[in-house]
Amino acid sequence: MAIFGTRPEGIKMAPVVKELMSREDVECIFLNTAQHREMLDQVLExxxxxxxxxLNLMKDRQTPIELTSKMLVEITKVLEETNPDLVLVHGDTATTFAGAFAAFQRQIPVGHVEAGLRTEDIYSPFPEEANRQLVGRITTHHFAATETNREALLRENIRPENIYVVGNSVIDALLQVTSKVFAFEEPLKSIMESGKRTILMTTHRRENLAQLKGVYSAINRILVEHEDVQIVFPVHKNPAVRDEIAKHLNLNERTHLVEPLDYEVFAHLMKEAYLIFTDSGGIQEEAPALGKPVLVARNNTERPEGVEAGTLKLCGTDESVVYKELKELLTNPAAYEKMSGAKNPYGDGTTSEKIADIIMKKIREEKSARETVYS
Structure with missing residues (x-):
């Protein structure tokens, strides 16, 4: 059983689920918590x-505790009905924690896709870092994207034979989507055909809210100084994020605020953008696969291999630092080429196949062991 419920989980788990569903010797059940409703539905379509x-659990303004408690109850009911051999969860969301913990309570093995991401600060990002660490303690099969993730798990005394370095399935999804012919609809069509260099921007981290003034002030300065630059900014639905934008980001004809986008549209925006400025986790893995430099509006990241490879650069939220790093990439071709040409360390598009192969091998081994004991 694959359990997920947010848009990022859907993007990264869809290729895995489709690969498992294509195998004749496994039945793959998909449980959707609908932690995100509309945004995930678009991905599934x-x-x-x-x-x-x-489970259709998304409700307006419910607290994380309310959501998680509902998930535990409802997921448990489904597990009691279906009794799967393995529960597969992804990443670090409330759905991830609830799915893994519900499976643990019924002593069903857990497979964790994108295991081993760590900042070592349980409040950054919050609550994702705590979720991923907690899930790691009750996981049987750890599907790590990189050697760095594997090493983090080994430091936590996870058995090496239970860790598999497979790359990140988000690259599978991204390459599948961006390989298709695509045409933007208005207003994005006119925006992307304007001839201006596009900074694709996203900010939504809860822990960043109080510091967004510095980020937006730096963006304001860049737009004043560079008339050939425009911002495309899909704005998170969180009212607190929108309040900060209204207070601190100057709007003009080159500041394009748009509603959250379908994954297909966003993937092609990444493909066409000049550079990307974000505090998102997944984008740090995706954009380098398309040769796009990524500036990360955070002081730490659970994806240090991207920083080491040169595809990412941490710039925090201080106005002077954000301005300096944006300015460097806009005015220094050598710096831009160095980042855009760096090798992406997060995978080659075959992660889903690797995960499915490992799952099938483990299930066959466990079945054989049970039959041996019985005989």
């Missing part, structure tokens, strides 16, 4: 996946 169980 794009990848042509339908849930076997839809």
């Amino acid at each position: 794009l990848f042509e996946i339908k849930p076997d169980f839809d």
